[in-house]
Amino acid sequence: MSERIAVEQMLALFELARRPAMPHIEDGYLDLLGDEDPTGAHPGQRLMLSSALALIYERLWRPLGGRLLMGATGPGMREERRMAMSMLALSPNDRVLDVACGPGNFTREFARAAGNGLVVGIDASGTMLDVAVRKTERANLAYLRGDACALPFRDGSFDAVCCFAALYLIQEPMQALDEIARVLAPGGRVALLSSCNRGPLPAGATNAVVRSLSGVRIFARDELTRALRDRGLTGIHQHVVGLAQFVSARKRI
Numbered sequence: 001m002s003e004r005i006a007v008e009q010m011l012a013l014f015e016l017a018r019r020p021a022m023p024h025i026e027d028g029y030l031d032l033l034g035d036e037d038p039t040g041a042h043p044g045q046r047l048m049l050s051s052a053l054a055l056i057y058e059r060l061w062r063p064l065g066g067r068l069l070m071g072a073t074g075p076g077m078r079e080e081r082r083m084a085m086s087m088l089a090l091s092p093n094d095r096v097l098d099v100a101c102g103p104g105n106f107t108r109e110f111a112r113a114a115g116n117g118l119v120v121g122i123d124a125s126g127t128m129l130d131v132a133v134r135k136t137e138r139a140n141l142a143y144l145r146g147d148a149c150a151l152p153f154r155d156g157s158f159d160a161v162c163c164f165a166a167l168y169l170i171q172e173p174m175q176a177l178d179e180i181a182r183v184l185a186p187g188g189r190v191a192l193l194s195s196c197n198r199g200p201l202p203a204g205a206t207n208a209v210v211r212s213l214s215g216v217r218i219f220a221r222d223e224l225t226r227a228l229r230d231r232g233l234t235g236i237h238q239h240v241v242g243l244a245q246f247v248s249a250r251k252r253i
């Protein structure tokens, strides 16, 4: 299967009204945003558009960020990948969506596991996607520049959806969760990694400082599990490590 076929397969999952008449595969990924930028104005959000960050993200920024969030004894990158794979329980023919995929650091792992299936990485940052495309090694993988809060896919398009280290940066995270729940197929699995409020202060008070300075939102301990339950997901499991939480769930059959 050539990369072009992966893009065609991805386009076949689009809602008809969202299918571009002349798909523009800019630099190896399909760009749905053009001049639109859903990233948000906080410094931490703007940083995701920097080409310098995209270059050091996978080897330096992300491992360091994981340590800061989860502590020295928390999972490293290899363990995070293992956790994502276990939460998503991928099979060789699965269709997998990696929401806010960055430079594809998890997306590539999903593509290795999804064999004859299809893996789509979506991100709003062209600089991140440039790196992702350069590192692509599988023909079952397609990248898309788009907004996590307005996914172009039909309901129930994916067997598994991952969103790691991104909900806390996404401008409207609950809208992104609406979309994630919508595009999951019945029985589909979701895996999230995000922030988790642990201190004596309620999340609202923590956010008044942290979010306004950095753009990173701190979710209350039960905010994401409740949001998934409200969206009809089941089998919800939360694992809190330091200031982070891994959450997995499944859509009812």
Ligand SMILES: C[S@@+](CC[C@H](N)C(=O)[O-])C[C@H]1O[C@@H](n2cnc3c(N)ncnc32)[C@H](O)[C@@H]1O
Pocket (backbone or CB within 6 Å): 038, 039, 048, 049, 062, 099, 100, 101, 102, 103, 105, 106, 122, 123, 124, 125, 128, 146, 147, 148, 149, 163, 164, 165, 166, 169, 170, 171
């Ligand atoms: C910290 S990176 C996470 C990358 C990868 N998932 C990981 O775990 O390392 C966060 C990503 O979220 C993306 N992002 C932020 N807001 C977005 C939105 N509204 N739609 C799509 N991607 C968004 C940024 O461009 C950035 O690449």
